[in-house]
């Protein structure tokens with residue numbers, strides 16, 4: 660469904676992506692993990708048209724979409740969420756979600772009705788008429804997912820939708836994401852909350868310093884010495900093995 664091939668991006672000497680390639684098949688929940696600054700958000704931005712890659716191609720549903728605008732890509736069925744949620748203040752939750760619905764629904768009344776249906780999918784059905792700015796962090800994260808879902812995507816890219824949530828709020832979001840996939844929307848997550856990655860993700864890529872350093876099931880990649888070192892520093896995998904051997 661999504662085929663990223665050899666994409667690179669340099670920001671004034673910082674290599675945010677270096678020859679990155681991966682393929683997301685239809686119908687899965689997949690994830691992209693990696694330490695802070697690894698280049699995950701830049702990758703999302705290149706896939707969805709917010710940044711143009713210096714090199715490489717992005718194909719979606721068989722079509723080369725490299726360099727298209729975010730709106731053109733959303734019309735083809737791929738949208739992303741943003742880490743920093745900025746609802747339109749002074750507008751209700753329903754109005755905010757309707758902005759996404761207007762991508763494919765011209766009528767105001769129909770877009771508002773569609774927004775209501777999407778809100779219920781993410782557990783915001785009882786908060787439709789409050790000012791979006793009054794939502795808690797957990798509520799805003801759900802609103803961000805709802806705005807993206809309202810565009811009727813085939814593939815949704817979720818950028819850290821669990822960040823800042825407490826463990827019980829995280830537990831509550833996990834089935835929502837699974838239900839999105841079960842309704843036929845393919846999901847690609849950027850996530851630091853490993854509890855969520857482990858529970859949801861069928862395939863995980865690990866990015867470090869702009870490069871993919873490991874891929875596979877979440878439990879496989881977290882045991883990979885290169886991944887441990889990327890997160891914890893050089894030599895750490897070796898020290899952990901030695902400590903485990905000593906304790907055995």
Ligand SMILES: Nc1ncnc2c1ncn2[C@@H]1O[C@H](COP(=O)(O)OP(=O)(O)OP(=O)(O)O)[C@@H](O)[C@H]1O
Pocket residue numbers: 670671673674675693694695696697698699700701702
């Ligand atoms: N617009 C930009 N201009 C200059 N440098 C940028 C820009 N966007 C990202 N970078 C740099 O590119 C690198 C990758 O950043 P990016 O935000 O993609 O990482 P990330 O993996 O999403 O990090 P985090 O987990 O902290 O969100 C960083 O060194 C960052 O400072």
